[in-house]
Amino acid sequence: MIQNNPLRTLARSTEYQTLYNRAKDLGFELFDNKINLTKLQITLLNLLETYASLYQDIAMGENYIDEDVIEDDMRCDAYLVYKRKMRKDKKKTTKKQNNTRSPSIVFTKGRRKK
Amino acid sequence: MTKKTKEEKEKLSVSVTKKLKELNELDTVGDLIKDNKIEFTHKEKKYRVRKPNLKEKNNIRNKTNKKYIELLDNDDFILREQLIVKLKKNGVDVDNMERKIKGLQSEIENVQVKLAQISDKKTVDILKKDIEDLMREQQLITIDIKEYLEPCIETELAEFGNLYMIYSLLEKEVNIMVYNAETGEKGKLTGTKWIKVFNSYDEFLNTEEDDLISKSAYYLSLIIFNRGLERDSK
Numbered sequence: 001m002i003q004n005n006p007l008r009t010l011a012r013s014t015e016y017q018t019l020y021n022r023a024k025d026l027g028f029e030l031f032d033n034k035i036n037l038t039k040l041q042i043t044l045l046n047l048l049e050t051y052a053s054l055y056q057d058i059a060m061g062e063n064y065i066d067e068d069v070i071e072d073d074m075r076c077d078a079y080l081v082y083k084r085k086m087r088k089d090k091k092k093t094t095k096k097q098n099n100t101r102s103p104s105i106v107f108t109k110g111r112r113k114k
Numbered sequence: 115m116t117k118k119t120k121e122e123k124e125k126l127s128v129s130v131t132k133k134l135k136e137l138n139e140l141d142t143v144g145d146l147i148k149d150n151k152i153e154f155t156h157k158e159k160k161y162r163v164r165k166p167n168l169k170e171k172n173n174i175r176n177k178t179n180k181k182y183i184e185l186l187d188n189d190d191f192i193l194r195e196q197l198i199v200k201l202k203k204n205g206v207d208v209d210n211m212e213r214k215i216k217g218l219q220s221e222i223e224n225v226q227v228k229l230a231q232i233s234d235k236k237t238v239d240i241l242k243k244d245i246e247d248l249m250r251e252q253q254l255i256t257i258d259i260k261e262y263l264e265p266c267i268e269t270e271l272a273e274f275g276n277l278y279m280i281y282s283l284l285e286k287e288v289n290i291m292v293y294n295a296e297t298g299e300k301g302k303l304t305g306t307k308w309i310k311v312f313n314s315y316d317e318f319l320n321t322e323e324d325d326l327i328s329k330s331a332y333y334l335s336l337i338i339f340n341r342g343l344e345r346d347s348k
Binding site for chain 1: 142143144146147148149150165167223225226227229230231233238241242245335336337338339
C-alpha cells in the first residue's frame with residue numbers, strides 16, 4: 001500500500017475538493033480532454049468522490065471519522081472498509097426482518113353464519 | 115528569538131525538504147492528470163505517450179488477437195488453465211495459493227474494521243503493522259503465482275500487447291525546419307511536431323534504448339488500465 005499517495009493527497013486537498021464540487025455545480029471540465037480519460041484521471045475522479053463523501057460524513061457527525069483519519073491513508077481505508085461492513089450488516093438485518101415468513105394479515109377460517 | 119540547536123535545525127531541514135518534495139510530487143501529479151498525454155524528457159529530448167484513439171485501439175486489439183491465434187498453434191506455450199493442472203501434478207497448487215490470497219484479504223479487512231474504531235496511537239500503530247505484514251504476505255504469494263504462470267499463453271500475450279502499445283503510442287518531438295529556396299538558407303525553425311519514434315515494430319524490438327522503453331512503459335501504465343504494463347515498468 002502506498003502511504004501518502006500523491007494522488008490521494010491531491011484528491012483530499014481543499015483546492016481540488018472545491019474544484020470538483022464547483023465543476024459539478026457549474027459544469028466546467030476538470031481536465032483538458034473531455035473524453036478518453038486516462039487511468040490516472042479516472043482514479044482521481046473516484047478518489048475525489050470518495051473524499052467528498054468522507055468530508056460529508058465528518059459534517060454529519062459520523063463516528064470514527066475526523067480530519068486526522070482523512071490525512072492518514074491506512075486509517076482512511078480502514079474507515080471505508082468499516083463503513084462498507086456496517087452497510088452490509090444493516091442490509092442483512094433488514095432482509096432478515098423482512099423475511100420472517102409470517103404474513104402481515106392472518107386469515108383464519110371462520111364458520112359461515114347460518 | 116531563541117537560537118535553534120543543531121538537532122532542531124536538522125529536524126527542520128528534514129521537514130522542509132520533505133514538504134518541498136511533497137509539493138514537487140503534487141506538481142508532477144497535476145501535470146500527469148491535466149490531459150490524456152504524458153510528456154517526459156530522455157537524453158535531453160522530449161517524448162510523450164498518450165491514450166490511444168479508437169483506430170489505434172482497434173489496431174492494437176487486432177494485432178493481439180492475431181498473436182493469440184499464433185500462440186495457440188505454438189507447441190512451446192500452453193494456456194493458463196492447462197499450466198495450472200501441470201503445476202498441480204508437480205506439487206504446486208496455484209488454486210490453493212489464490213485461496214490463501216483471498217483468506218489474507220478477509221484477515222486484512224477484519225483488522226481494518228478494528229483499526230477504524232480505534233484512536234489510541236499505540237494500538238493504531240500495532241494494527242497498522244499487522245495490516246502491513248498481512249499485505250506483504252499477500253504480495254509474496256502474488257509474486258510466486260506470477261512467476262509460476264510466466265510461461266503461459268496469457269502472460270505472453272499480455273507482454274506482446276504491452277510492447278505493441280508502447281511501439282504504437284510513443285512519440286518524439288521534432289523541429290519543423292524550412293528551407294529558403296531563394297537564398298538557399300537552410301534550417302529556419304518554424305515550429306515543432308510529434309512523430310512516432312519507431313518506423314516499424316521490428317525497429318522497436320531491435321532498439322537498444324532500454325531506458326526509454328522502461329520510462330514509456332511506466333508512463334503508459336499511468337494512462338491505461340493494464341496490469342501487465344505495471345509489472346513491466348518495475
